[in-house]
Amino acid sequence: GFGKTEVALRAAFVAVMNGRQVAVLCPTTLLAEQHAQTFRDRFAAWPVTIAELSRFRSGKETTAAIAGIKSGSVDIVIGTHKLLSEKIEFARLGLVVIDEEHRFGVRQKERLKSLRAEVDVLTLTATPIPRTLAMSLEGIRDFSVIATAPEKRLAIKTFVRRESDELIREAVIRELKRGGQVYFLHNEVETILNRFERLEKLLPEARIGIAHGQMAERDLERVMRDFYQQRYNVLLCTTIIETGIDNPNANTIIMHRADKFGLAQLHQLRGRVGRSHHQAYAYLLTPGDEAITKNAQKRLDAIQNLEDLGSGFYLSMHDLEIRGAGEVLGDEQSGEMQQVGFDLYSQMLKTAVESLKKGEEPNFEHPFASMSEINLHMPALLPDDFVPDVGSRLSLYKRLAATDDIVALEHVIDDINDRFGKLPEAARALIATHRLRLVCRDLGIKRIDAAESAIVFIFSPQPKFDPMNLIGLLQTRRDLRMMGPEKMRMTVSSADLDSRVRAIRTITNALAGPRKPQQD
CATH class of the missing domain: 3.40.50.300 (P-loop containing nucleotide triphosphate hydrolases)
Structure with a gap:
């Protein structure tokens, strides 16, 4: 009762006005009948042909509807599982709306997608199934939550x-x-x-x-x-x-x-x-x-x-926790991953999705090859006397490791400062490690080993900085020398954390090159 059908009506209108057909899939005959009535009422003033496929329609009406879908004379078809039968052929399907998505199996939903590769799919549900919710949270599918109730609506x-x-x-x-x-x-x-x-x-x-x-x-x-x-x-x-x-x-x-x-x-x-x-x-x-x-x-x-x-979404989160997330590529809509933990699985999936969105090929052999390793040769942790609770410590370690940009990292640092006060030396080293990790990831530096007398930089086979910047550094600085095609050593004395980080940042800033001025 929050207006999901209204979203479907408007999406269908856009599709039909752009010359595409719309299929609305409903789990029950009663709902198909109700939607057909709603669509007819709303599109009464427009040149839109609507057909219904369900057991409430006679054989003659069904045959006429199937012929209209094939010829393209039917713009919107609303139906139950009959829409999934082999007989139905669409002339120019553009949008599939799946209402009450949690009532359908994976194969049924994928069958609709297979009708045309570039079909848009809009799923509507108050209580998404664990697999769908997990896919949304992982970025494989976009999702939006209608959290505002209609005016004067009271909780049941x-x-x-x-x-x-x-x-x-x-x-x-x-x-x-x-x-x-x-x-x-x-x-x-x-x-x-x-x-x-x-x-x-x-x-x-x-x-x-x-x-x-x-x-x-x-x-x-x-x-x-x-x-x-x-x-x-x-x-x-x-x-x-x-x-x-x-x-x-x-x-x-x-x-x-x-x-x-x-x-x-x-x-x-x-x-x-x-x-x-x-x-x-x-x-x-x-x-x-x-x-x-x-x-x-x-x-x-x-x-x-x-x-x-609007509590359906939170109920589904409970459901996801209780039943597990299911398989992205299989038929199971709930259940746990057995070989890898859920967090690791989500991280691997996120990395693959981000690579595909950038137009790159995901690295399936080494999914975490892009993670930079920083060793400052000094304790980098949250000490027991600084964060006494084990659960809080683990949670903060996890949040720090999950950050993938400087802004997110600063949020976590602010939170630690607010809750626990001034950072001790070991915590400062931990924060410095994570800052350097993000810088190195963007430059394509695989590993930094920073000891008291020397710092070693190991580059990935395809670094993300301009090679001329590296050549310029080697020509102007006598404390740098290459130790192979992907390894560079810097001879420097750095007794404490600040001097060590400063030495590393001098090199990373030079490799990154001058910043481009912001466009107004």
């Missing part, structure tokens, strides 16, 4: 309670008295009629409709339409309503056996209510604490604690 009040008839009656009657509607979620088709009879006895004043995926298409369509038009005020349903159903008048949802749902599912189901300015309520009913698993309890606690507007 969430209660986890033991199931009882009194609670159900009280929750439903409160909603009906204010003219609203209620979803009652019962996710077992075999026993849904028994539940219907119990609700009829418990709530004689309610008009109850039933909706589940095993109903005939026409019946399901009719029930959903009647509920939307308020002929029913209680809808007894399965998770078929989970994704994207938009009914602003329904503001209470009651979930039977909420402990059986996943975290993303709970968030999606809760998101079916609270889509207007009225206060919405979600009741997650369980058989009691003793009858549910520890993991289920964790999920229910998380969903109850994260009830702020």
Whole structure:
């Protein structure tokens, strides 16, 4: 209810106005039907042809839509998994919109990409799957978060309670008295009629409709339409309503056996209510604490604690931590990397992505060959008496090692100064090492070995500085000499940290050459 569909509408409009076709993929028939209606309403004043592919459409309508997609007369097609079938051929596909992306498998999503190599893909979800979230955080995919709720929108009040008839009656009657509607979620088709009879006895004043995926298409369509038009005020349903159903008048949802749902599912189901300015309520009913698993309890606690507007993204971060990131090139959408740790894996991936963005070939044999090694021959660390807590020390070491520009490094240094005060000698040496590491990386210097009487510079086979700068240095300074094609020795006496760093910076500054003036 934050406006993801609005983003899709505008992206589709841009694509169609530029002469491209748009495919909108939805996980359920009900959502495809709803999107088709929304798109038709919004594009009514424009020369845009919209087709729908789902089981609600007849065979004749489906055949006509497929022919239109192939000939190019259909501009926007909205459909369920039917869009992925081999029969569908697009004339000029430009944009694929995947709604509720967490409901699809990797192969299904990649099948759409394979239709055309240069197709743009826009995925919409309140709760991204661990693999997608990890790919976004690693820079393989761009992502943006809609964090601002629509005006007057209130957070949904969430209660986890033991199931009882009194609670159900009280929750439903409160909603009906204010003219609203209620979803009652019962996710077992075999026993849904028994539940219907119990609700009829418990709530004689309610008009109850039933909706589940095993109903005939026409019946399901009719029930959903009647509920939307308020002929029913209680809808007894399965998770078929989970994704994207938009009914602003329904503001209470009651979930039977909420402990059986996943975290993303709970968030999606809760998101079916609270889509207007009225206060919405979600009741997650369980058989009691003793009858549910520890993991289920964790999920229910998380969903109850994260009830702020827009909390789906943070729930997904929890999910990523609990389940792991999955494979970028494989089919698994969650799970851990076994051979390398997650941080190392992310770093390798980041290096490869950055190389590709610069148009360079990633070095797969030596992914960390570009990291410069600095040895100042003196202690370079955060002493125990300066940062007493082991966790804080490790965190700061990690942050320092992860910095890839001077600005980020200065931020970390400021943070250390603020929290712990004046830097001791060993900490100053550590900071100097990281500053030099960044300078050397930009110049293509592989290693610096700085002892008290001499400093040795080892260059990479393809350094990033002008060779004439090096020749100029060797001609003007008698304390420098080459010890092979990639090794240079500087004879200098440097007893303390400052003099040693100063000597190194004299050379690195000369290799970098004069700075180019900034363009206004």
